[in-house]
Amino acid sequence: MCGFVAFIQNTPIVDLDTARRAITTLTHRGPDAGGEWREEDVFLLHRRLSIIDLATGDQPMQSGNQRYVIVFNGEIYNYIELRDQLAREGVKFKTRSDTEVIVEGYRYWGEQVVNRLNGIFAFLIWDRHERRVFAARDRLGIKPFCWATQGGSLIVSSTLEPFEVLKGFKEIDLEAVRDLMTFDYIPSPRTILEGVNKLEPGCQFSWEFGVTQPAITRYWSPPVENPESVSPSPEELEDLLDQAVARQMISDVPIGAFLSGGIDSSLLVALMVRNSSKPVRTFSCAFAESRANEAPIAEQVARQFGTDHLVFQAEDIGPKTLLEFLSQLDEPLADPAIIPTYALSSMTGLHVRVALSGDGGDEVFGGYPKYLQNKQSRTALPFGRQLDAFLRSVNWRPQRISSLYWRTLPPQDITPWAWSRFGDYPVFPKDIRELLNPVYHERAKVDQFFLPWETRGKRFNLPVNTALLMRVDLETYLSENCLVKTDRASMLASLEVRVPYLDEIILDRILPLAAHKKIINGELKALLMPLARKILPQAVWNRPKHGFDVPITVWLAGKWKPAIETVLDWGEANVSMFNYPYLRRLHQVNIENGKVGRFLWNPFVLLAWMMNRSIKI
Numbered sequence: 001m002c003g004f005v006a007f008i009q010n011t012p013i014v015d016l017d018t019a020r021r022a023i024t025t026l027t028h029r030g031p032d033a034g035g036e037w038r039e040e041d042v043f044l045l046h047r048r049l050s051i052i053d054l055a056t057g058d059q060p061m062q063s064g065n066q067r068y069v070i071v072f073n074g075e076i077y078n079y080i081e082l083r084d085q086l087a088r089e090g091v092k093f094k095t096r097s098d099t100e101v102i103v104e105g106y107r108y109w110g111e112q113v114v115n116r117l118n119g120i121f122a123f124l125i126w127d128r129h130e131r132r133v134f135a136a137r138d139r140l141g142i143k144p145f146c147w148a149t150q151g152g153s154l155i156v157s158s159t160l161e162p163f164e165v166l167k168g169f170k171e172i173d174l175e176a177v178r179d180l181m182t183f184d185y186i187p188s189p190r191t192i193l194e195g196v197n198k199l200e201p202g203c204q205f206s207w208e209f210g211v212t213q214p215a216i217t218r219y220w221s222p223p224v225e226n227p228e229s230v231s232p233s234p235e236e237l238e239d240l241l242d243q244a245v246a247r248q249m250i251s252d253v254p255i256g257a258f259l260s261g262g263i264d265s266s267l268l269v270a271l272m273v274r275n276s277s278k279p280v281r282t283f284s285c286a287f288a289e290s291r292a293n294e295a296p297i298a299e300q301v302a303r304q305f306g307t308d309h310l311v312f313q314a315e316d317i318g319p320k321t322l323l324e325f326l327s328q329l330d331e332p333l334a335d336p337a338i339i340p341t342y343a344l345s346s347m348t349g350l351h352v353r354v355a356l357s358g359d360g361g362d363e364v365f366g367g368y369p370k371y372l373q374n375k376q377s378r379t380a381l382p383f384g385r386q387l388d389a390f391l392r393s394v395n396w397r398p399q400r401i402s403s404l405y406w407r408t409l410p411p412q413d414i415t416p417w418a419w420s421r422f423g424d425y426p427v428f429p430k431d432i433r434e435l436l437n438p439v440y441h442e443r444a445k446v447d448q449f450f451l452p453w454e455t456r457g458k459r460f461n462l463p464v465n466t467a468l469l470m471r472v473d474l475e476t477y478l479s480e481n482c483l484v485k486t487d488r489a490s491m492l493a494s495l496e497v498r499v500p501y502l503d504e505i506i507l508d509r510i511l512p513l514a515a516h517k518k519i520i521n522g523e524l525k526a527l528l529m530p531l532a533r534k535i536l537p538q539a540v541w542n543r544p545k546h547g548f549d550v551p552i553t554v555w556l557a558g559k560w561k562p563a564i565e566t567v568l569d570w571g572e573a574n575v576s577m578f579n580y581p582y583l584r585r586l587h588q589v590n591i592e593n594g595k596v597g598r599f600l601w602n603p604f605v606l607l608a609w610m611m612n613r614s615i616k617i
Contacts, residue, residue: 002059003029003491004071005162006124007043008133009153010209014166019043022162029073029158029491035059037069044126046071049353049494057097063107064092067129070103073158074121074143075498077247082116106134114204114219118504122199124156132208139220140360140502141188141201141479144487147214148196154207154214159488160191160330164613169193172610172617174444177577179452181422181432181602184334185481187452192331192609201479222471224460226512234530241531244503245271245356253353256281258344258497259309261297263525263532264358264367266540268500272356273305281352282307285314285344297539304537312347314340317555319563326605327612328492334421334602335485336550342489349495359486360501363470363478364510365525366518370418371466384408391426397434399589402427415464416450421602423449429586429599440577452476466515474511553597556604557590564604571607574616578603 003026007014014022016038023034023045030047037044037060046059060071076082079098082105087093091104098119105113106125114136122145124135133154137145147156150168163169171194176186188198199205202221207214232240245268249255257272259265259282272280282302286295295311302309317325317339325342326332348355362368387408391401405427409417416423422432424447432446445451456475462468483499490497500506510518510527520526532541556564564587572580586600610616 002049002073003027003047003158004059004073004124004156005043005045005158006071006126006133006156007041007153008126008156008207008209009041009043009151011152012041013151013153014043014155016043018165019045021165022157023047025161025165026158028494031494033058037062039128042126044069044071044124049496056095057099059099061095061097061099061103063103064094065107067127068103068107069126069128070099070106070123072099072102072121072123074119074123074138075248075496076101076117076119076121077250077503078116078118111204111206120498122158130208132206133214134204134206135199135214136204136219137199137201139202139504139507140474140483141198142483142487142499142502144484145199146191146196147199147205149213150195152209160193160196163193163196169196170615171195172615174440174577177436177606178432178444178446178449180332180334180606181435182420182449183452183476183481184421184602185477185484186331187476187480190452201475221459222474223512224462224471225467225514227514229512229514229517231513231517231527232509234534237527238531240505240509241267241500242271242274244500244506246275248356248498248500248503249275251354254281254351255354255356256283256348256352257307257356258282258348258358259284259298259301259307260358261295261301261540262358263528263536263541264361264501266298266301266536267528267532268356268358269301269307270305270535273307279306279308282309283344283348283351283355284309284311285340285347286311297537297543300537300539310347310351312344314343316559317343319560319566322560322563323567323608323612326608329488329609332606332609333481333484333488334605335481336552336598336601338485338489339550341485342492345490345493345495345497349490349493352495354496354498355490357486357497357499358501359482359497359499360478361525361528363473363482364501364506365528366466366470366515367525368473369524371469371515371519371524372522380410381408384410388426397426397428397431399428402430412464415469416453419453420450421599429589429596434579434582435603436577437579444577466519470515470518471511552601553590553594556587556597556600557594561591563608564600567604567607567611570611574614575607575610577617578607 005022007019026047030049033048035046035058044060060069062069076098079101083101086104086108093100120138120142122137122143144159146160173194176190176192179186188200191198203216203218205214205216257269259269269282284295284298422430422435425431457468457472460468460471486497518527586596590597590600
């Protein structure tokens with residue numbers, strides 16, 4: 001994959017030396033080559049991880065008529081078909097790269113080119129004649145894209161690292177802090193840095209000198225249910241998955257797959273074997289202290305399909321290593337699974353340059369038990385308002401009251417409660433008003449803690465049911481957590497990861513289906529299960545679901561305890577927004593019974609990230 005920065009400026013706010021320092025922060029995203037294009041005070045800079053057209057695909061790249069200049073991060077899986085279409089219209093190509101297909105496609109089709117792209121992408125095109133920018137990000141935000149305006153200029157970057165070397169981007173966005181505490185991640189368009197935005201998935205924008213903000217439009221959203229959509233037969237679904245895997249295996253460098261032993265990754269490996277003339281390389285990672293070591297099942301899958309399989313025993317992660325890793329993130333992310341994902345990516349990257357991953361299978365096909373929660377009956381206890389008022393009137397949050405409090409919530413409040421780590425709830429350990437000092441409550445808008453989720457949910461005009469939960473998950477948990485985790489962890493290891501379950505041919509066929517056609521009589525992934533039973537070992541599909549497990553509460557109370565205490569001490573001296581007696585109570589309770597480590601983890605991740613950068617509030 002790649003990384004880029006662009007400075008579109010009439011009068012210089014950033015000089016070329018600073019621009020070069022900015023792109024250097026993205027070398028891990030593109031270790032193979034670097035390029036820059038400059039015209040007056042417009043700078044486009046790029047770092048390349050070479051995957052396709054190793055010889056002639058360098059960027060920034062100009063169109064054949066020299067009018068347009070592009071910087072691009074991603075892979076376009078249908079670029080050969082698009083190139084053939086454009087060639088029939090008389091377009092001449094100088095390279096075999098998908099980058100040239102985008103810029104020539106824009107030259108021929110204009111902004112409609114984005115609707116023709118099947119792949120993972122974030123790109124910016126500079127029109128030298130009109131002095132105008134056009135940019136876009138893929139449907140589900142698999143590739144990152146950040147932007148800001150300053151002094152009448154536009155700054156665009158793949159991730160936040162380049163902003164750290166620029167002036168004027170040092171303030172922390174307190175609403176982003178609220179979001180990180182609530183969801184474990186920061187939903188688009190907000191970032192942790194005040195004044196810097198993410199382009200939302202499925203969006204495009206245009207910008208020109210003289211306007212304050214870019215014009216942002218959405219070209220794709222997860223479709224609503226179509227009651228007339230018919231479920232694919234097992235044979236049709238197998239063919240669709242086979243097509244998606246085959247075209248995502250296109251590469252001019254070695255390719256492999258993450259193999260966890262779960263249904264999603266195991267199916268991908270089985271289909272990769274069909275489409276490869278050589279043994280497929282597969283990789284697993286085992287943590288000695290993890291409760292769910294799936295390496296033996298992954299090895300069984302590897303034996304059945306004859307893959308060239310490696311199992312990595314993850315090295316022990318001590319407090320120093322933990323703090324070093326968290327400091328490398330461009331933005332705090334509080335999903336502990338990023339740690340084993342990085343370990344797996346680092347070791348996989350020593351052997352291949354591209355890996356396929358099963359990300360997205362649960363969101364597209366209905367694989368999470370939480371999608372069944374709304375079907376469970378619950379009678380709310382009658383004294384909810386009185387209990388809430390009483391708890392808010394006292395200064396102490398007793399333990400073990402949350403289960404009683406939850407039972408008093410009205411039905412409309414169940415989803416915010418279940419989908420948030422912290423919220424506006426007067427119970428330990430979930431109380432965001434106790435976590436943050438009162439002086440910051442208004443600026444952080446703690447009463448709107450669930451607004452980012454609700455804003456997305458309202459677009460679908462659905463009741464809170466399984467269909468809504470699955471669609472909003474695509475734009476929140478998947479896009480902003482899972483895909484960010486995979487992108488950041490893999491790119492720190494200079495490894496490109498592709499996600500066939502999110503291929504357009506899968507999304508277009510499966511997303512319009514009603515939820516009850518994906519989860520049938522309580523069976524999750526009902527569409528995938530016949531295929532899994534047909535071609536995978538029984539040990540893969542006949543067992544409970546496991547995530548990429550990290551024993552976070554145990555490690556925070558044990559070997560990571562010195563890191564926690566170092567960060568809390570630094571934070572108490574430098575970051576006033578947190579209530580440190582509350583954080584230390586979380587820490588002590590976790591040491592005693594190990595039940596609140598996930599609540600301690602979120603503020604710890606943010607403080608560790610800030611400590612490395614000496615950011616004070």
